[in-house]
Amino acid sequence: MLAAFGFEAMGVVVGDMYFIDPSPNEGQETPERGVRLELRLVDRAAPQGSIYAGIPIAFSRPVWRVDLFGSTESPPGTLDRAHHHPRFNGWEPGRRHFVPELSADPLSWLAGELADPAAVLARAGVDANEVSEADKTGLAAAAPEIIAAVKRLLDGVRDGELAPAPAEPVAAARTGWL
Template sequence: MQIAFTFTRLAVIVRRWFEIGPDATMEHGTRVELRLLVPQPHRGTESAAQPMVVDDAVWRADLFDRLDRPPGSFSAAHHHPTFDGVEPSDRVWSDALTADPWGWLAAQLSDVGSLLDVAGYDPALADDDADDLREQVPHIVATARRFGPEDPLSRDEDFRLTRDAAERVRRMLDLIDTPDPEVREYLRPWLEQA
């Protein structure tokens, strides 16, 4: 499940996320991405439905816990301040993010011009959207908290919210030389998803 907050040129995508690292460490929590809406030509009549294309990733925050650590510790919380095309930059760790993830997220989204600038985009892209986005920050953060790691979900609940990412989970598992049978059993729903 992905929830999109869309504006004129900007979109914020919020979702539950689950992943497994090359060392078989499993992480879960909220993923928040700042993306760009690609302008589309008008189609049909003045009443026709119009296409919406959410494309270029600008910035990402992963408010994650590791499954082998206490819930709510945000032991794997990090962010990606830039993207190279569709690939995120290396993880950036922040004491401020770990100490107050929801406050940190609100502060980041309240200064979207700076996020664009750091990512190499013209901050003017936010001119029409910055105030509207800032007004929605409490709603975005509340949505992000719904998917946060403080209240652990069962494996099956996690899968229900992340089943669209099954192909990515399978690719992650392929990067592990010899996955432990317990890890493979935990991942079974993602592995069996068509």
Template sequence: MLRVFCFDSLGVTVEDVFLIDPDPVRGGRERGVRVELRLLDPEPWRGSINASQRVVADRAVWRADFLETAADTKDRMHHHPGMIDNEPGQRVFTEDLTGDPMGWLESQLADAVPLLESAKVEDPERHRPAADALRENLAEVVTSVSAVLDRVRAGDLAKTPVRPGPR
């Protein structure tokens, strides 16, 4: 299930994921929720005033993975600050994230501008109105992440491993 929250020039995606780590040393299956902060590309107006408009949430600039293995909950939770060209880079593990995942998420997304700066987004302050709108609606985003994670833990979501290619 993919959920997208749009706040003018910024979006937040919430998606259940099931990953099989290809590294034979780390190995293992991970299930959980992936949260990404994305830039919403401006699109030209099309059609009448009543026409549906195109929404493009392509460029991911920050990611948090609320992943768990079957053996130990919260053991693979991490984040990827400053994603470049949609690539996540190294996993960053912090005690704050595993200690209080939703509180940590709320603190990270409370001001998205520093996350944009870490990703080297040009003129991150131009996204200030969208960052403010995200902060004002943060409870709804965090509630959604928590609900999806609960459904993953219950076995309702993240049943099929992610595979490269079309969905």
């Protein structure tokens, strides 16, 4: 499942994920599943045709990522691998940052981050002129809706409805939109 929240120059995308071999980090070799949220820049083009034509919209380059993941060997709903990537290098995320508050109370931690988009963007190295004040205000105002979407997806993963394992054994896999 994918949920998207768009503003003028940035947006948030949220989706369920499953990884067979998620990380080269020692102690994290087993599969993991959960919910990923990314703050991305948004590109919007002119209508392709008449004034009534659809408008191409792209949630392009990610600038910040939150992975609310748990090992498949842990009880469902356990977020023992929850982390975030405060910065990207192009399309590649930086290292995983584990924050105790993120695992303990992920929705409250995430709400706090979304309430201060300027700080998130500054840590991500995004030029202050790249995103308008209206975008930052809009993101902060939409935080409760975004948190609600994340909660719905987390509930779906916990209940086994989302982030399914591949149907057949594979050596490496990643399922989900993000």
